[in-house]
Amino acid sequence: MPSTRRSFLRSASLLTLGASAQTSVSKPAGLRIEKVEFAFEDFKYRAPYKFGGTAVDRVTLLNVTVQVSTPAGKSATGFGSMPMGNVWAFPSKTMPYETTLGAMRELAKRINKITGDFKETAHPIEINHLLEPEYLKAAAGVSKELALAEPIPKLCTQVTASPFDAALHDAFGKALGLNCYQTYSAELMGQDLSRYLNADFKGESLEKYVTAKPRDWIWLFHSVGGLDAVTPGELKEPLNDGMPETLGDWIKRDGLQRIKIKLQGENLEWDIARTVAIDRVARETRPEVEWKYCCDFNEHCPNVDYLLEFLRKVKEQSPQGFESILYLEQPTRRDLRADRGNLMHEAAKFRPVVIDESLTDLENLMLSREMGYTGACLKACKGQSHAMLMAAAGQKYGMFLCVQDLTCPGASFVHSAGIASHVPGLSTIEGNARQYVPAANAAWTGRFPGLFETKDGKLLTRQLDRVGLGAVG
Template identity: 80%
Template sequence: MSPSWSRRHFLKSAALLPLASQASAAPAIVTGKPSTGLRIEEVKMAFEDFNYRVPYKFGGTAVDRVTLLNVTARVSNAAGKSVTGFGSMPMGNVWSFPSSTMSYDTTLNAMRTLAKRIEKITGGFQDTAHPIEINFLLEPEYLKAAAEVSRELALPTPIPKLCTQVTASAFDAALHDAFGKLLGLNCYQTYSTELIGHDLSRYLNADFKGESLASYVTPTPRDWVWLFHSVGGLDAVTPGELKDRLHDGLPETLGEWIQRDGLQRIKIKLQGENLEWDIARTVAIDRVARETRPDVEWKYCCDFNEHCPNVDYLLEYLRKVKEQAPQGFESILYLEQPTKRDLKADRQNLMHEAAKLRPVVIDESLTDLDNLLLAREMGYTGACLKACKGQSHALLMAAAGKKYDMFLCVQDLTCPGASLIQSAGIASHVPGLSTIESNAREYVPSANAAWTAKFPGLFDTRDGKLATKQLTGPGLGAVP
């Protein structure tokens, strides 16, 4: 029985079920490769809420709280060994499901409802397979569940694919963690064709025929990765911008963060709707950075969160920054998602001219290989990898990005705890990629409290780097 037949058979069978019963139906998928993977015995999820220390403004919206989705998956193998894997991810509804008509609570409730459906779908998977294969087979069912939830909740805008991927990512992470634990290996040592059961062409395209995912990741992490410190739209760059001090023992201005953490990399959150503000903000950040640490070779990421009206805005921004702060312009390492995430509806905003100046990477747009290839056609030269889109997705897009010679980076969803460990793992295992954000230490340090002492130099840094050499434990490495 071939895997492609089994997927068609499952989809056909599911289509025959009454709509009301599909949400709780257990997917009886048979892949025909029972000896190479895990078998899911039980999946459980829980939510955990934290308030932000200070609001984080990006994409025109200020976020002041986070709900974590924590997933445990008990799995077994053919020999009868049983282990439990763990995955965690912020429910980033403001980023993955932005809306001008629905409230924060409405979009978050949609994600929470969808998570319960995904819990049933994942827990009902009855075959033995590798986590990448499981995610490949189940993502269509996750998307179908998202459409059902959208209808049942009468949402004015359906749950988008990106949001579905974010909701499913903790489940995918738990399975990768569990599979590594079954084998007593770090998960980055489990991506061979023999263990997955297929080459990359099954999950990407014919360009990857005969290729193994293992050839695109390293089995051991690099010792450290650069930390990109985020400066949100409300963050104080200078002391004069502070209205009131928190006096909570943490830095409160950019200069204070630079001094305490030995920063050398900065992510600049920009508006994309106010050119003069964006230029002035960039110039001010560059000035403070150089005054605070004049000996540093600074690098910046400029993130517009898709709010630039067109590519001309981006080109004018670059021209003005170069004019007003030549060193600051030279320090721009890459530009992140300047215009709308729906590339098919925004085909006129080609990035070829901007990409001649600096790499232009897609972030919100990157939900699958088709969008990656479309972005390349439109002049994008890089791609952002995110744990919140799923471990399986991030690794497959890393392989595609490397194959097509694209600039790659890892970005955050203000990931605390286990989700930061997963994100840091990606950053430290993809060759040529050595940067990552770590926003939770700024905005929601309370969510890191239980993890900081266990992973020295990862959650609390003083040299501008995150220590990743220690992430060698079984599974995703969250066990020190």
């Protein structure tokens, strides 16, 4: 680590301790990073998943292991894992899949070094707060050195850094013999939330916004991608692999009661027909269910008028289907500042309108509220630290909150489900790795009964009370 950067981080750490004394909080336990290692793991999808106009047929997982110590002499090893998700995190019309994935791979190497070079003792949230600016500088460096046609965006940097952050939270909990949601007290963090958010959070601790114990269960949102067969007539090339291949078959096998509908945002008639067809199949298959849907446009709607017309026509053609829409996810472009004219106030009168790709920091959350958005999506792939802080902000400002994944398998899904089961008011999670990349879940289903498989449309989360993030002992 360059001496100038080391001095900066040391000074920031000293400021942390000063703030602790001022708020009458004892010096936090913290952790010291001893070693960081990472590896990649590749899986092919059983079937392509189409969202945002792009079909994805593979995943590269970034797996991170950290070794840490505490001032009390305890040591622990933490683990974090996350799909790279370059199609979502680094979409590009000028660069192919391998180019954006390659940039994330290179960025992972640099984040690994930056994290390993950090030698101060601090809480994982404080470490992420200090290191994220360094990660962003590294992303800019990769963009320049690889002569990328478009620079690596902040969201992509957060996704690449997220398993490092997860591994630190996991290790800290293990070192203290606590579930990581029990490590967010004022005593252990040594800071109030105003350091990471704004003055509205003066004197508040994160433990106010999370529960020490998980919910017993949460609803599973089953995803219907743009290429998925809703009816048998749409099944052009059966896989015949023993798994469901139509929506009706999935509903029957898993007892589904919640559906995430992936829409185009560029073809109004298709979006309307797709939503109405999914509602029809759902009600025909399980007429006794009180169905709930999430409509996700993956930022492809040209404007809010498109969204309003979509809602009007769905209500006209399927009143029950319209009533079942629980919320609307990221209808227009993720760059809110470049899209200031697309105000969501009128649409939000009908249903919560949630930001997903736009949510990279508190500044964008506050801007979204000004623009009429009423909800926010929490994702493990943006980092555990980020998810916890945005969960606090969302609750503080009375926003609708939900948890989505990034087709997260294995440890990354345990992580994601932990968020959904520990944030008050949440009761649902998207979990589609079981549909598209079940091979990556194979080693995990027996270790977490009822979390990777379901028979009643629910996932059992009471078991997510193990030490750390709970995925690896």
